[in-house]
Amino acid sequence: MTVIADRVSQIEGSGIRKFFDIAQRMEGVISLGVGEPDFVTPWSIREACIFSLEKGYTSYTSNWGLLDLREAISDKIYEESGVFYDPEGGILITTGVSEAFDLALRAIINPGDEVILHEPCYVSYKPCTVFAGGTPVCVATGVEDKFELRAEEVAEKISDKTKAIILSYPNNPTGAALSKKDLEEIADVATEHDLIVISDEIYDKLTYEGEHTCFSSLNGMEERTILLNGFSKAYAMTGWRIGYAAGNKEIIEAMMKIHQYIMLCAPITGQMAAIEALRCDDETDRMVSEYNRRRRLMVAGLRELGLSCFEPKGAFYTFPSIEDTGLTSEEFAERLLREEKVVVIPGSVCGDCGEGYIRCSYAVSQYELKDALERMGRFLDTL
Amino acid sequence: MDSKEKEIIGILEENARLSDKEIARMAEMAEEEVKGIISKLESKGIIIKYKAVINHEKAGIDTVQALIDIKISPERSTGYDSVAVRISKYPEVQSVRLVSGEYDLSVLVLGKTMHEVAYFVAEKIAPLEQVRNTVTNFLLKSYKEYGEIYEAEAKGKRLAVSL
Numbered sequence: 001m002t003v004i005a006d007r008v009s010q011i012e013g014s015g016i017r018k019f020f021d022i023a024q025r026m027e028g029v030i031s032l033g034v035g036e037p038d039f040v041t042p043w044s045i046r047e048a049c050i051f052s053l054e055k056g057y058t059s060y061t062s063n064w065g066l067l068d069l070r071e072a073i074s075d076k077i078y079e080e081s082g083v084f085y086d087p088e089g090g091i092l093i094t095t096g097v098s099e100a101f102d103l104a105l106r107a108i109i110n111p112g113d114e115v116i117l118h119e120p121c122y123v124s125y126k127p128c129t130v131f132a133g134g135t136p137v138c139v140a141t142g143v144e145d146k147f148e149l150r151a152e153e154v155a156e157k158i159s160d161k162t163k164a165i166i167l168s169y170p171n172n173p174t175g176a177a178l179s180k181k182d183l184e185e186i187a188d189v190a191t192e193h194d195l196i197v198i199s200d201e202i203y204d205k206l207t208y209e210g211e212h213t214c215f216s217s218l219n220g221m222e223e224r225t226i227l228l229n230g231f232s233k234a235y236a237m238t239g240w241r242i243g244y245a246a247g248n249k250e251i252i253e254a255m256m257k258i259h260q261y262i263m264l265c266a267p268i269t270g271q272m273a274a275i276e277a278l279r280c281d282d283e284t285d286r287m288v289s290e291y292n293r294r295r296r297l298m299v300a301g302l303r304e305l306g307l308s309c310f311e312p313k314g315a316f317y318t319f320p321s322i323e324d325t326g327l328t329s330e331e332f333a334e335r336l337l338r339e340e341k342v343v344v345i346p347g348s349v350c351g352d353c354g355e356g357y358i359r360c361s362y363a364v365s366q367y368e369l370k371d372a373l374e375r376m377g378r379f380l381d382t383l
Numbered sequence: 384m385d386s387k388e389k390e391i392i393g394i395l396e397e398n399a400r401l402s403d404k405e406i407a408r409m410a411e412m413a414e415e416e417v418k419g420i421i422s423k424l425e426s427k428g429i430i431i432k433y434k435a436v437i438n439h440e441k442a443g444i445d446t447v448q449a450l451i452d453i454k455i456s457p458e459r460s461t462g463y464d465s466v467a468v469r470i471s472k473y474p475e476v477q478s479v480r481l482v483s484g485e486y487d488l489s490v491l492v493l494g495k496t497m498h499e500v501a502y503f504v505a506e507k508i509a510p511l512e513q514v515r516n517t518v519t520n521f522l523l524k525s526y527k528e529y530g531e532i533y534e535a536e537a538k539g540k541r542l543a544v545s546l
Binding site for chain 1: 393394397398401405408409410411536541542543544545546
């Protein structure tokens with residue numbers, strides 16, 4: 001008897017497990033393999049959470065999440081992008097964007113439905129699509145297009161089974177962002193073919209070049225978009241696991257139906273902290289300007305080492321090409337770790353078209369960043 | 384001040400040991416331009432000095448500091464300035480600030496021993512003609528100086544690899 005379900009065993013384990021294991025047994029490692037801020041959650045947010053615990057807020061919340069938090073999120077989305085999502089029924093608080101993403105797919109995907117996603121992308125999109133019974137249809141984006149998804153490439157992949165498009169800009173791992181015009185063209189394709197757009201905008205605040213455009217704010221997209229966002233990146237709150245989905249009430253209600261049975265509610269302490277976080281935009285601005293300095297430092301540093309490096313517009317990753325070294329992404333990452341104790345993520349774990357690239361996070365201190373670049377320089381000299 | 388000057392000040396206030404080249408990269412400016420702006424800021428006295436923030440306790444350097452609250456009778460022509468400037472000139476004095484509230488000046492004095500600090504206040508500050516009254520508050524422990532917390536928060540708790 002096979003114990004593990006086919007649906008699960010067909011998914012490969014994460015390609016970064018190996019690096020994690022090697023790094024864990026080493027001393028003096030500098031990790032550019034991190035996908036989270038190096039800042040600790042701002043104190044006023046932590047303090048609000050502690051205060052809530054002192055006052056005894058330790059229970060379940062409504063399945064939807066605390067109304068105060070949903071109202072604050074609704075206000076924020078309205079202020080930033082002019083879209084109104086009703087805090088009652090239009091917004092669902094989840095245990096991180098990861099949960100929201102899973103719910104979104106499960107709420108709308110029937111077996112065999114196709115979901116278009118652009119690669120390189122966050123590692124969970126494909127597996128989650130498969131778990132939800134859907135078929136991922138990947139569009140490769142390349143450096144020649146600045147890793148931006150083009151509407152015509154989406155259109156080419158559409159079949160009568162296509163149900164949804166997954167968008168994730170600013171992008172992990174490339175740092176690419178899409179202009180409003182590019183997004184509008186994708187919106188037109190979504191309208192023409194009656195598709196849902198799942199827009200993961202977790203890095204929206206970390207935009208350095210141009211302004212972030214919320215996909216829901218585009219013409220006709222309010223109803224069609226499942227907007228996903230959370231607190232992890234902008235407020236340095238990864239461990240709190242608080243995210244949310246906003247969208248039309250029919251879809252959010254369906255997501256809520258799954259959420260109430262599998263998760264019940266997001267942790268109340270995190271929700272309490274998130275309410276305070278929405279009052280802490282100054283802290284976010286401070287962190288963003290520091291990321292921006294490091295971004296420039298790292299891009300210039302990588303280029304000086306002779307690596308060709310695309311200029312990222314958002315998130316906190318650089319995505320240099322290591323093709324000229326003749327090594328695969330994985331070989332490069334493994335040797336760099338073993339020889340110079342620097343962790344980077346092989347681009348190949350983010351999709352086949354990520355081969356030949358490595359993801360280097362600049363969510364590390366300026367000192368670590370400089371040290372890591374020196375080590376990479378030494379490593380490159382040995383090749 | 385223009386935005387380029389502000390950006391450079393922001394970078395230096397965070398880390399003054401960066402090279403001009405690194406600052407140029409962070410600010411997306413030419414190195415020569417950064418050099419020019421910094422020397423202009425220096426010559427204008429906007430950038431006064433570059434110093435390190437040292438945790439003396441950890442370094443095992445025994446010092447005594449006291450915050451002296453001083454009540455002043457201001458002078459007709461120069462107000463608080465002339466006496467504040469006079470007090471500033473002593474090397475033992477680390478900072479001199481005019482404050483609102485019960486007292487007028489808040490002065491930080493550094494010495495090797497409590498005795499030395501107390502003597503300095505009694506001999507040099509208290510006798511000044513404009514000084515009406517002083518209160519000496521010895522510092523017992525520092526938790527944060529110049530915006531830097533002394534006992535840094537847990538670092539290295541992040542996973543080495545996360546996506």
